[in-house]
Amino acid sequence: MTLLSLQAVTRRFGGLVAVDAVDLDVAEGGVTAVIGPNGAGKTTLFNLVSGFQTPDSGRILFAGEDITARPPEAIATAGIVRTFQLVQLFQNLSVLENIKVGCHLHTQGGLWSALLRTRRTRREEQEVEARARELLQFVGLEAAPETEASALAYGQQRLLEIARSLAARPRLLLLDEPAAGLSADETKRLSGAIRAIAGRGTTVLLIEHDMKLVMNTADTIAVLDFGRKIAEGPPAMVRESPPVIAAYLGVGHA
Amino acid sequence: MTNLPAITSRDPLRRGFVALPWAVACGMLTYAFIAGGYFVTVMSFAMIYAVFVIGLNIFMGTAGQVSFGHNAFAALSGYTSAVLTATYYWEPIAAFAAGLALALLVALVVGWPTLRLKGHYLAMATLAIGLIVYEIATQWQSVTQGYMGISGISPLAFWGYEIVSERGKLFALVLIVLLASLAAARLRASRFGRALAAIAGSEDAARALGIDVAHYKLAAFLVSAAYAALAGSLFVHVVEFVSPEVFGLHMVVLAFTMLYVGGIGTLGGPILGAVIVSLLPEMFRGFKDYQDLFYGAGLIILLIYAPKGLAALSDLLPRKGRA
Incomplete structure (x- = not known):
């Protein structure tokens, strides 16, 4: 199709x-x-x-x-979700938060639910947290979830951007x-990640x-x-x- | 939540650096309750400004936008509270609700067209609205009484219970600041807050992930305008007097100073900044004629050596074990 x-x-x-x-x-x-x-x-x-x-x-x-x-x-x-030729991370946010932003489309919480922190909001936050950690693991960045995104090496930033895009399902x-700016080793890892993404149905x-x-x-x-x-x-x-x-x-x- | 890792740090020196400005702020508040008098007034002003700056921080710190005109929303709500309670004898809460509605309506009218544009259009528009509201306050004398100002405004009251003593007012204000700060913290830790922070980081990336940038910018603008409106109404009820100067450009300058000194984009920054900046003129009073000189120099030194403000003082220390 x-x-x-x-x-x-x-x-x-x-x-x-x-x-x-x-x-x-x-x-x-x-x-x-x-x-x-x-x-x-x-x-x-x-x-x-x-x-x-x-x-x-x-x-x-x-x-x-x-x-x-x-x-x-x-x-x-x-x-349709894209990445950028020049990596566009949210440099001001942590690695984990970057991916959480990616979950935006599949969550619902607005202003009032944020202020009231309803049970539904809290459950949604737990789901977002779990999904973000799972995606970090998928791209091999689970070691430092609280690090600021700007502190990652370039190759890691690329992987983070891909993981963030995947969070949007x-x-x-x-x-x-x-692969721009990646070492031969990192390119190989990227190649594996791309095949794995396709294997998961995207x-x-x-x-x-x-x-x-x-x-x-x-x-x-x-x-x-x-x-x-x-x-x-x-x-x-x-x-x-x-x-x-x-x-x-x-x-x-x- | 950018300052959370620092607070939870196990390094005692770092902890000390984080705790120091808070210790000063809490100490000053406690001292105000014990000593009473003029110092209570200084701290009450600090708390009102803290509400204003907490809101401004959502728009400028979290969402990364710029506004030079939030004083307009404080003025709209403040004057509404003043006129409705002093002239028409409304309940303060009802008057505040009317003022809040007016401020939000004006924020919507200003923000709707300008927030769809990239760049500095909004900053210019906000500067204009601040000046326009100031002009109205001085010229529309039949309602605002011009430069004379309005007196006889009813004191701070909640559900019919009037707070008359200076200490009582300060206590109520501290509670309101804590609530306002809690609300800001909840917003920041939510999907809503993350969308705002994403816009500050990269508008293109935010849009690519499905975030409606114009919608969220407008929402942040309205939320911060609501905080400004609350600060404006609190001011007129605490002082029981209002004149155009109260909400002039001076308010913007002071709020910016508090925001940057305390730490823009941090949760605690606005409170710290409001308390410390309110104290600075008192501290430098001893220098007499050179007071402003030392005040200015102090600010410059702080911004050079702690560009993220007092809430991020621990960044001055060398970082260990960074991943």
């Missing part, structure tokens, strides 16, 4: 066409990767899907529903260059430069170049595709 469907999505910045009539179907389950050289329009594509930018034309469907040009919080509510998780769509990570984790790869989709298919097929080789190595090698 198709979970996310982009239909002729276009976005221009002045004279530049960052995303040019891209059609893309992301199947439910598994890992899909979007690759392409720098400036190919990958991040713009992510911003369009997550609502941080709006397309000039085209439609974006999620689980059959038109989510084109909805604001980010509405798209998150629909079930997305149907589709968008990862924007999750569909993953990722943008990535690290080809080893992409080849190891993705079931399907879409290749963008100058805003256009030039190839799509399983890793083995995309690797052999002449337009992809041309885009990555220059036309002379094709």
